[in-house]
Amino acid sequence: MSVRNIATAVTAAALGTLLATLPATSASAAPVPTPAGWESQALGLPAAQRIAQGEGITVAVLDSGVMTDHPALRGKVTTGPDFYKDGLKPGDPRWGRHGTAMASDVLKVAPKADILSVRVLDDKHDRGLDEGPSGPSPVGQGIDYAVDHGADVISMSLGGEMWGASYDDTEVNALARAAQKGIPVVASAGNEGDSFNEASYPAGYPGVIAVAALQKGGTRAAFSTVRTYNTVAAPGVEIVSAKHTGGWAASSGTSPAAALTSGVVALMLSHNGKLTPAQVRAVLTRTATHPPGGRNALVGYGPISAAAAVRASAKPPADGTSPVKYRGKEFFAEPDGTPKTTHPPLETDLVTIGLGAAGAGLLMLAGAVLITRAGRRRAAAQG
Incomplete structure (x- = not known):
């Protein structure tokens, strides 16, 4: 989500001091791994990473920009266009805070993956409260750019909340093109579960893997939006992530939950590059720890298991999706020009x-x- 909703909090002063003073690396050195926390055990990362680490996979992080010189990200990031077009540059306080954190969360799970950074929002405004520059949707443009420039997974820890949640035709069309190219799309479910519980897009669009947030112990975090579009859930409380100014800090929200899930999808695709978006979704949901009844609006099909998902990706269920001819009623009236949204x-x-x-x-x-x-x-x- 945007910076207001990430609910950033350092777990302890001593932890923050220690993490912020870890040594920097030279430009030619390997990236410094982002410190792992409780999410590593919750996801089963050690077992999953013994099978795959994201080799050959590019994850497009559509966000506020990524600081490429952070020790955790050196040599791993390709920077695409700035579709938000507000004139901000790296170094501004509103550039790259959220995106840098999310990119490091992806690499925490899939350390050998690569990141394609596409800027589609800033670190101050919520999409919805401030739509940013006028014109075509930056998110829709970002999805299209990622599709056309080698993304294997699209990760969007963002969404419209409060009064501004809205459906956007250009984003839906871009998502359709991603599906046609076989690119899974992951998005955060929203952080409004403890207030107005507004719907959040792109999580609410068909075909998107919407991720709810879990707290320690595996139960839903109080802020995580409760909606029937929720697909699965992942850790989202006190997740140590990279800071755009250097060092690390803990953050909470459905944002890190979605980024970690995108990393799991990268592991799956590096283990089996032939997975379709439908198969990715099926494997994630079938290998998750299901809540009573199989699924619910709180956590979807439940907490994901990286280890189980990667193992199951070797032999996924058949993809039964295909174009279907419309066989409903025919309407011959001329369109009246009213937008259907x-x-x-x-x-x-x-x-x-x-x-x-x-x-x-x-x-x-x-x-x-x-x-x-x-x-x-x-x-x-x-x-």
Whole structure:
């Protein structure tokens, strides 16, 4: 997710000091592994990495940019275009904070994979609250660029939240092209589970592997959005990740959960490069630890297992997906020109007045909830 929703928190001052002072490497040296935490055991990474480490796989990280000179990322990152086009450059506080962390989380799981960084947002604004530059969707453009430039997996730890969650035709079309090229797409489910629980895109689009966040112990993190589009879940609390200014810090959110899952997909593809997106999804869901009933809106099919997924990718289930001819009713009326993702404006004054009054009340309620939530988060950070 964007920087507001990553809920960054260093687990202890001593840990932060130690990690930040780890020695830097020369440009020709191998990357320094990002320190592993509880997520390594939860995912079964040691066993998975004995089988595959992401060799030959490129993961496109669509985010706020990636600092290529971080010790954990040296020699691993190719930088693509900046589709956000706000004039910011590396070194600005709003450039690369979130993206650098997410890229390091991918490589924590798949250390021999490569990263294609495509900038589609900044580190200050939430998509939805501030859509950024006008024009075509930066996310849609980023997906198309990744498809055309060798990405094997597309990782998007981002999404629209609160008042701005929205469906975008250009993004849907770009995702269709990714599916046609056989590229799995992973996205974070959203961090609104403890407030308004708004839907988040791109996680909500068909075909996207939407990842919920787990806390230690394997249960859902309180902030993780609860939606029927959730596919699987992965660790997302106090995940040590690279800082864009150097060193490491712990972060929480469905963002690291999605990045770690993208790394698992990279392991699967390096073990079996013929996997289709449908097979990737099937293997992840079948090898996950299912909740009662098989799946639910909290964690989808449950916590993923990197080791089990990589082993199962050698012999995946058959891909039964194929184009299907539409056999429904035929409608011969001419299109009326109304976009199918929006509604025509209301024309009733009384409804407008009622909505205005309701909106004022809703804003008061929202303010109270946000203040309460902020206080709760501050208390947790101080504790």
